[in-house]
Amino acid sequence: MKKWLFLALLPLSVSCQQKPTLTENKPEAYTVLPKPVSLIPKPGNFVINKETVLSLTVKTERFEQVAAYLANLIKPATGFELLIDKKDPGNNTIAISLDESVTNPEGYKLVITPERIDIKASEAAGAFYAVQTLRQLLPEAIERKEITSGLAWTAPCVEIEDYPRFGYRGMHLDVCRHFFPVEFVKRYIDLLAMHKMNRFHWHLTEDQGWRIEIKKYPKLQEVAAWRKETIIGHNSEKPQRFDGQRYGGYYTQDEIKEVVWYAQSRFVEIVPEIEMPGHAQAALAAYPELACKPDPYEVATKWGVFDDVFCPTPQTFEFLENVISEVITLFPGRYIHIGGDECPKKRWEESAFCQDLMKKEGLKDEHELQSYFIRRMEKFINSKGKKIIGWDEILEGGLAPDATVMSWRGTEGGIAAAKQRHDVIMTPTTYCYLDYYQSNDQKDEPLAIGGYLPLDSVYSFNPTPAILNAEEAKHILGAQGNVWTEYIKTPEQAEYMAYPRAIAIAEMTWTPQDMRQFADFQNRLEGHAARLDELKVNYAKHYIRK
Ligand code: ACM
Numbered sequence: 001m002k003k004w005l006f007l008a009l010l011p012l013s014v015s016c017q018q019k020p021t022l023t024e025n026k027p028e029a030y031t032v033l034p035k036p037v038s039l040i041p042k043p044g045n046f047v048i049n050k051e052t053v054l055s056l057t058v059k060t061e062r063f064e065q066v067a068a069y070l071a072n073l074i075k076p077a078t079g080f081e082l083l084i085d086k087k088d089p090g091n092n093t094i095a096i097s098l099d100e101s102v103t104n105p106e107g108y109k110l111v112i113t114p115e116r117i118d119i120k121a122s123e124a125a126g127a128f129y130a131v132q133t134l135r136q137l138l139p140e141a142i143e144r145k146e147i148t149s150g151l152a153w154t155a156p157c158v159e160i161e162d163y164p165r166f167g168y169r170g171m172h173l174d175v176c177r178h179f180f181p182v183e184f185v186k187r188y189i190d191l192l193a194m195h196k197m198n199r200f201h202w203h204l205t206e207d208q209g210w211r212i213e214i215k216k217y218p219k220l221q222e223v224a225a226w227r228k229e230t231i232i233g234h235n236s237e238k239p240q241r242f243d244g245q246r247y248g249g250y251y252t253q254d255e256i257k258e259v260v261w262y263a264q265s266r267f268v269e270i271v272p273e274i275e276m277p278g279h280a281q282a283a284l285a286a287y288p289e290l291a292c293k294p295d296p297y298e299v300a301t302k303w304g305v306f307d308d309v310f311c312p313t314p315q316t317f318e319f320l321e322n323v324i325s326e327v328i329t330l331f332p333g334r335y336i337h338i339g340g341d342e343c344p345k346k347r348w349e350e351s352a353f354c355q356d357l358m359k360k361e362g363l364k365d366e367h368e369l370q371s372y373f374i375r376r377m378e379k380f381i382n383s384k385g386k387k388i389i390g391w392d393e394i395l396e397g398g399l400a401p402d403a404t405v406m407s408w409r410g411t412e413g414g415i416a417a418a419k420q421r422h423d424v425i426m427t428p429t430t431y432c433y434l435d436y437y438q439s440n441d442q443k444d445e446p447l448a449i450g451g452y453l454p455l456d457s458v459y460s461f462n463p464t465p466a467i468l469n470a471e472e473a474k475h476i477l478g479a480q481g482n483v484w485t486e487y488i489k490t491p492e493q494a495e496y497m498a499y500p501r502a503i504a505i506a507e508m509t510w511t512p513q514d515m516r517q518f519a520d521f522q523n524r525l526e527g528h529a530a531r532l533d534e535l536k537v538n539y540a541k542h543y544i545r546k
């Protein structure tokens with residue numbers, strides 16, 4: 001007891017005497033991305049050592065996960081196995097506690113003094129984001145997987161209050177044009193979480209490959225997951241050349257569950273996308289009876305938009321409902337993304353079945369037929385307790401009653417949807433398509449689809465259009481960066497396209513608009529680059545002045 005008292009009092013008295021002599025920290029010590037809402041630097045440091053206790057006074061599984069995450073973050077490089085204590089021993093403590101005054105469920109307070117670190121939140125997600133901020137305040141060597149001795153594990157003293165601007169802070173990955181292994185998907189999620197992003201839009205089905213195991217339809221695995229070859233070079237090159245190599249793969253349901261669990265423990269909700277009625281050629285290769293013309297189809301071997309799409313027949317709806325039923329059992333999140341983009345209407349125009357259906361249902365054109373398709377699927381998905389998201393084409397022919405719109409062809413679709421009081425996620429090509437080149441001089445970059453989207457352009461985007469009134473603006477849930485992979489063949493290249501632009505998306509969706517300045521972002525990013533280097537992130541260097 002005496003010893004405890006002594007230990008408890010000693011640092012206090014030391015700190016009182018030492019306060020005037022505590023060194024001021026340089027601004028670079030506070031390299032946090034995205035920028036916190038309020039960060040007040042203080043002199044001095046907290047030093048993590050092997051006696052530091054991790055105190056957790058909140059007894060929920062989610063908070064316990066956060067404490068375990070922090071302990072696991074600290075262990076590899078320091079070698080310290082921090083004791084997780086259900087009480088708060090006082091000094092030399094990192095304390096995670098409940099604070100109901102933190103009103104945003106993802107918000108937090110982080111106070112670092114020479115004696116202790118306090119993380120306060122009302123929900124575990126907020127505590128998790130405080131941990132990500134603390135991580136970024138520690139030396140970048142904390143990211144190492146091997147014990148690093150001779151370093152002081154210091155965090156600069158500070159008072160932070162922080163919360164996100166938007167609830168939807170997302171990144172997308174197309175795993176169909178090229179397939180990415182589970183280990184990379186997890187790493188992608190890790191990097192999102194480090195930058196406080198909370199949605200991973202997993203684009204799982206396409207013309208060129210179906211990538212999710214559906215047990216009821218084995219030909220999706222045997223046929224739709226594989227293409228006989230892939231176009232070489234750009235789709236626009238003539239003559240087109242092909243590599244002659246069979247290509248493909250899919251995630252088993254066990255792998256999907258593993259990724260879902262991984263994402264959940266990082267507070268990332270996965271939005272799975274099952275494309276309909278277009279971008280369906282791989283599914284038609286497996287089940288041609290789902291097309292309007294039951295010809296033999298092959299999984300697409302080049303890029304673009306294809307005429308052969310799902311036909312709105314009873315057997316297509318039965319197929320899609322069975323597929324979605326399996327998908328829903330795998331993903332606990334609130335949304336199913338049903339695609340809806342780039343669906344040519346040619347086959348429907350030619351189809352007697354479609355024309356009859358339109359007459360019977362009183363649909364005036366094929367856009368209304370698409371709307372009928374999406375509404376029907378929405379009804380089914382809603383009946384399972386989930387909401388749909390669709391690309392902005394789902395506005396054409398009339399929006400399904402509860403659909404959220406992902407605005408990609410500019411912001412107009414998003415504006416129209418918000419005016420109809422529908423939720424919107426902004427991802428316009430001009431600011432959010434991370435498959436575009438990021439340098440003006442494309443000679444130093446790998447082949448890409450085209451376009452030019454440098455980091456400062458991404459950063460400049462404000463997801464809330466000025467034209468919306470306050471009520472309409474509430475429907476802007478946030479924004480997302482998209483990584484389409486026609487020209488992205490490897491994990492390294494995907495990372496190169498995503499980073500650092502994904503960090504601009506993170507700050508755009510987290511930090512209040514009036515606090516964002518590109519020059520300040522770039523300064524912090526340059527400091528942050530050392531951490532990305534430790535993590536071996538293959539980021540583009542165009543905006544990193546060394
Ligand atoms: C899209 O880029 N087709 C949504």
